[in-house]
Amino acid sequence: MTALPRGETPGPSAEDTEDGGLAATGTPADEVTADVSTDDTGEETGTSGEAAAGTGGADEAVTPALSEAEAELAAQRELLERIERRKAEKEGPIPAGTKLSGTAADLLAAVRAVESGEKTGAAFYDSPAAPPAPRRTVQPPAPARPRTTDAARPAQGVSPEAVAAAQAVLxxxxxxxxxxxxxxxxLGEQAADGLRADPWQLLAVPGVRPEQADGFARALLGAGCGPDDERRTAALVCWLLERAALQGHTALDASVVRAALAERAVTDPDAAVEHAVAEGVVLVFQEGLDPTASTGPDQQDQDEQDGAGERIGDDATAVADGTGEEEQPVPVLLGLDRYALAEESLADGLARLLNACEKGTDWSPAASAAPSPSAAELIRTVATGGLVAHSGGEAARAEPAALIAAANGLGLRAFGATHSVDGRHRLATAVGDPTAAVTLAGLLSGTEGPGRDGEGALALDLLVVLDAPQLDVETAAILVESLADGTRLVLSGDPGVLGSAGAGRVFADVLASRACPQVVSRTPDPGPIGELVSGIGIGELTQVEAPGREVVIVPVRDAGEAVHRTVQLVADSVPRAIGVPSDDTQVITVGHGGSAGTRALNTALKQRLNPGPGRFGGFDPGDRVVHVPAPGRAVPGSVVSADADGLHLECAGVPVVVPQDRVESSVRHSWALSAHQAAGMRWPAVVVVLPGDAAQGLSRPWVYTAFSRGERHLSVVHGVDEALPRAVAEIPAQERTTRLRPLLEALPTPDAAS
Incomplete structure (x- = not known):
């Protein structure tokens, strides 16, 4: 990249008139920086996940009849409930903590001495009770599967009486x-009774924090509550795991949970974890012994008899290494049943597809006619494999498109599913058949694609899932369970981009486990942007030549200047100098808050591009928005009008009505998005904003994702000095604790299976 001295930063002057307000193309690595998103998978994206963030899904989603995958998960949950009832019927319930020993038992005895009055103890809280500060209404997350449009969906069947009763208790x-x-x-129709009996159930409501639930409990129970109240500790364990899921984890090491409990004033974290396991709040897994041998409910019953509680209190379980001299520690993981069941169901489903592939069709003519060597390799691999992983950049998307076209030419029912509507359009163009491209949400809901056969499976022979890194574990489990035996599944995506908004790292775990054939594309992304992004992918922020101003660096001194320069670029410089109109230019920044986050940028961009009083709850006709109907799904659109029914949007040509009470929580202006929201989509021009206060949140996947969203042009509003090259070189993707990889590694290889 050509260096641009800070003193030559183009501004709205004669220099701006000369070059369209754009700096000289390229900068050295030490002149580019980026911003941080701390809540991509949080409230703003509805995520965390899928978060979090993320984009994807169809413009509209409808809830079908209960699918086979949903029915299977429901059946597994019913099994858990039966086991819990069986445990409750046992004679002589075991008092909490009786199976503890050593330090854990001493701590529990000390706590009980304080509670009984035999000894004095510190106050539960350092400050007197105070009611939680008022805040805006928190909407519950919808289940991680396709659902009806907000306008048509009832409030999950909750009666006005139940709401009124809960309101009184609150x-x-x-x-x-x-x-x-x-x-x-x-919490359901009996929410009021449940909250009165166990005030800490309030922690299950999205957005509620432990200190708020503690204040609520003190107000209801008075002196009857304490830091080690088993209701509190059980709720905290569940809350910790749910919060971890927003960061992508499907499980946590038991030592991490215990440390977090200690920070929340729990005096005996070991006893708290033991109680949570005994109550079925969490499941226990000992990875490394046997990837399929989780401590589920049935095994848990036996473990209680064998004193498993003592093991949970240790940092890890010791396992002989075969020499008789040493023992190797095995991590003990805690997880919620929904993610445990999803990962186990997904692993079983992938094994079923891997070993049930029909190989009678002759694919060799299609491979010979493939447009590239990588496409030919993919076709040959899919011909003999029921499950294939394909990785590559944006240009490599042409290879699964060629595979879909070849399979349809052989008389097979082949479809490609993308994470976003934009991805669907691009795939349809590449395949040359609009009917062969669907969104993943539309496919599962039945609003797009082939529908289902008489047995409830998707009526197709080959499915290619693009944008596979955006797959969360629950959606992936439902998808795989919807595929019939003999169906070929190809997971295709760019390993360098940000992961799913929801829990899990499905694509990364599949690649790491090497449980199926893998095809790595040799097709590079073209042009200066492609060269820049390819270097980022291997940890290098290289200089690139951009004679057509494909890459432009705009240094800024502070966040205020960053906002000003961003508005200037989108409204004037890029349209004039590059020829890309404002409507086709997307701003990407690290977070939603802060002086140069999406909120601040959207406010400034609205004032310049579509000024108005915001008479529809802050929105005006023509406003560019993103609709978040469910966690991890961000659907771009524009405001049409508003009436008593709600806010009327147009999303990719489809009318959507968002009820008034959902507008605040599910609709945002979208001239500026987070990188998680932008994943899976591309625009002709992209402006990436990196203010100085975002440096600590930068990572290689964030930079890779943001920089690769532009097709023709990338402007970087740079204000983080050395943080960008350091992030690209030294800060890889945040690790997620999952169980899918060891489950897949335990599967027999295709050769062994045959």
């Missing part, structure tokens, strides 16, 4: 009454 405990509906939707 008011009694000093909690915001606006939580009544989310609480009733989360």
């Amino acid at each position: 008011a009694e405990g000093g909690a915001p009454e606006s939580l009544a509906r989310p609480a009733a939707q989360t």
